[in-house]
Amino acid sequence: MSDKHIYLDHSATTYIKPQVFDEMLPYLNTYYGNPSSIYAMSHKTEQAIDQARERVALALGAEKAEIFFTGGGSEADNWALKGIAFANKHRGNHIITTKIEHHAILHACEFLERNGFEVTYLPVDAEGLVDPEAVRQAITDKTLLVSVMFANNEIGTIEPVKAIGQICREKKVLFHTDAVQAVGHAPIDVKDMNIDLLTLAAHKFYGPKGVGALYIRRGVKIDSLIHGGGQERGKRAGTENIAGIVGLGKALELAVAEMPAENKRLAALRDKLIKGLTRIPHTRLNGPAGDKRMPGNVNVCFQFIEGESLLLLLDSKGISASSGSACTSGSLDPSHVLLAIGLPHEIAHGSLRLTLGSSTTEADIDYVLEVLPGIVQRLRDMSPLWKNYLQAQANASGHAV
Ligand SMILES: *Cc1c(COP(=O)(O)O)cnc(C)c1O
Numbered sequence: 001m002s003d004k005h006i007y008l009d010h011s012a013t014t015y016i017k018p019q020v021f022d023e024m025l026p027y028l029n030t031y032y033g034n035p036s037s038i039y040a041m042s043h044k045t046e047q048a049i050d051q052a053r054e055r056v057a058l059a060l061g062a063e064k065a066e067i068f069f070t071g072g073g074s075e076a077d078n079w080a081l082k083g084i085a086f087a088n089k090h091r092g093n094h095i096i097t098t099k100i101e102h103h104a105i106l107h108a109c110e111f112l113e114r115n116g117f118e119v120t121y122l123p124v125d126a127e128g129l130v131d132p133e134a135v136r137q138a139i140t141d142k143t144l145l146v147s148v149m150f151a152n153n154e155i156g157t158i159e160p161v162k163a164i165g166q167i168c169r170e171k172k173v174l175f176h177t178d179a180v181q182a183v184g185h186a187p188i189d190v191k192d193m194n195i196d197l198l199t200l201a202a203h204k205f206y207g208p209k210g211v212g213a214l215y216i217r218r219g220v221k222i223d224s225l226i227h228g229g230g231q232e233r234g235k236r237a238g239t240e241n242i243a244g245i246v247g248l249g250k251a252l253e254l255a256v257a258e259m260p261a262e263n264k265r266l267a268a269l270r271d272k273l274i275k276g277l278t279r280i281p282h283t284r285l286n287g288p289a290g291d292k293r294m295p296g297n298v299n300v301c302f303q304f305i306e307g308e309s310l311l312l313l314l315d316s317k318g319i320s321a322s323s324g325s326a327c328t329s330g331s332l333d334p335s336h337v338l339l340a341i342g343l344p345h346e347i348a349h350g351s352l353r354l355t356l357g358s359s360t361t362e363a364d365i366d367y368v369l370e371v372l373p374g375i376v377q378r379l380r381d382m383s384p385l386w387k388n389y390l391q392a393q394a395n396a397s398g399h400a401v
Contacts, residue, residue, distance in 0.1 A: 004318030006364045010204075010296055010357030011153050011181060012322055016247065017206040017358070023250045024208065027243040035240055036229065045242050052249025059256045060198065060215055061189035068214050068232045069245050073180040073201030075225070076214040077104035079236075080176045080197045083222040084145045085112050088174075092142035098122045098130050099340040100157075101149055105178055106336075118142070127288040128157035128341050136167045145174045150182035150198075154337040154353060155287030156297025158186065165194030174220060180204050180212075184255030185263070185294060196220055200252075202244065206358065207251030211244035258358075266295040266356050269365050273298050273354065276369040280376055286338060286351065296356040301343065304386040305350045305379040313375045314352075319368060322353045346385070 016024070027048060033041035035049055049069075057064045070076045085095065097109055099121045109119045120138045124130055130148055139146070146168050151158045161177055168175035176197035182188060183198075184205030190198055197220065201212035216222055216235075228237025270293075278285055282303035287293055302310070307323030314321050323335075334348035354368070380386040 004367070006319045006367060007359060008319060008321045008354040008356060008364070008368070010360075011353070011355035013203045013209060014206045014357055015359075016208055017251065017254065019254060020207055020247050020251045024243040024247040027246050031242075035242065036231070045240075048242060048246050049240055052245045055249035055253045056200075056213055056215075059183070059188075059252045061191050062215050063218065065233070066215055066218055068216060068236050069240065069248070070212045070214055070236060071238075071241070072210050072212040073102075073178070073199055073204070074104040076199040076201070076212045077102065077178055078108045079214055079222070079225045080199060081105065081108040081112060081145070081147060083225060084174055084176070084197070084220075085117055087221045087223040088144045089116075092140075092144050093117045094120070094140055094142040094144060096120045096122065096135060096138045096143060096146045098124060098148055100124050100128055100152055100154075100337045101147070102153060102178055102180070105147055105149070122148075124157075124340050126341050127292065128152055128155050128286075128337065129288070129292070130159050130164070132160050132163040132167055135164050136171070139167075139171050139173055143171075143173050145176060147176040147178065150177045150179035150188070151186060151294050152287070152337060153181045154335055155299045155341070156181075156294035157287050158182070158292050158294060161195070162193045168196075169194045181294060184252055185259070185296070187259070190215055190217070197222075202248035202251055205251050205255040208244045208247040211241050211248050213248065262358065263295040266360070269356055269360060269362060270295055270298055272362075273356075273365050273368065274300075276365075277372065280373050283376075284347075286341065286343070296360075298354040298356070300352055301338070301347050302350045302352065302376050302379075303347055304383050304389060305376060306383075307349055307351050309379055310350070310352055310375065313379070314372075317371050317375070319371070322355075323351050 031041060031044045033045050035042055035046040053064045053067045056067045095117055097105055113119050122130055122134050135146055148159055148164050150161055165175050174196045177195055178199045180199055180201045183200035196217045198215040203209040224235050226237045231237055231240055274285055277283060277300050284301050286299040311321060311323055334345050338348035338351055
């Protein structure tokens with residue numbers, strides 16, 4: 001184990017910032033009243049939830065009554081898809097999404113396919129971008145819902161959400177976006193962007209885990225996923241996760257306030273890291289460069305090596321990173337996102353995702369750039385693919401002589 005600890009996996013999850021924790025704490029030990037009760041302490045918790053709802057609404061350009069708290073991003077994604085599908089099935093059975101969505105979307109779509117719905121999975125280009133015109137062409141008179149993520153969690157691509165929202169509005173089809181990677185990190189205005197439903201999760205912007213929200217535009221018909229008490233205006237039952245909701249609201253308020261300066265800082269560190277890494281021979285950047293990429297995302301493939309072994313060696317140097325995404329590591333399949341941008345299996349296997357955040361300093365980036373080339377070389381020296389490549393090179397130059 002190294003003494004150093006450099007955390008470069010902020011897209012998998014983040015820590016709770018101290019200001020957020022301080023606001024949450026009293027709701028774990030002092031103000032524990034059930035918001036549905038009538039005594040004074042309950043009133044205090046009810047007000048805290050109300051303030052958090054107000055903060056989320058403000059951050060998204062929504063109204064307070066359009067924000068519904070959930071138990072995280074996956075729940076909100078499932079709710080959006082299944083809730084819209086079942087509430088509107090008299091109007092059609094077709095859903096449009098993309099090949100690069102998070103598994104919370106893809107696996108919910110597969111569930112819907114097993115229950116009589118039809119799903120179109122749109123392809124993306126080599127940078128991971130969805131073509132809005134492809135969305136238009138995929139819409140039929142049976143289409144209920146289009147779900148396209150705001151920003152991809154693996155390769156950082158920012159999708160043309162506003163253009164897609166515009167097309168959906170014209171065609172009178174509902175538009176959901178999984179904005180878990182974007183909320184608190186990119187400017188969002190649900191009204192301006194024609195978004196009908198939007199998913200967010202607190203732990204991706206320095207709030208607590210296990211709490212998220214679904215924005216549902218006023219007037220949209222949606223079924224509940226969790227039935228029970230009358231919480232969240234009868235749409236999502238269960239005693240509220242008060243401390244979690246308070247943390248979500250505070251974390252989002254902070255993230256929005258810090259966004260302009262923080263994004264500038266992160267984009268500069270990101271570009272320095274990309275520049276340094278792509279100097280390593282046989283290395284490619286996955287996803288776009290510049291403004292179409294999330295400021296904290298770096299994703300590269302080192303040819304001839306295996307992502308998992310890379311992660312272990314990085315860990316031994318104190319660097320926490322991921323290959324593909326947190327949800328796919330542990331499986332031997334290459335990332336569905338890297339395959340969708342057209343990478344062959346053997347290259348997709350050698351991917352590394354480094355996601356920067358508020359704790360990341362320039363010294364961290366320098367350290368990564370100092371140790372990574374040696375690690376990549378060490379792994380290549382052990383790789384049969386690399387030996388084959390060197391042999392092929394030698395043969396080719398032999399013939400040339
Ligand atoms: C993390 C993530 C989710 C899942 O959110 P949870 O809060 O972990 O359930 C969904 N979509 C995207 C794009 C994510 O990055």
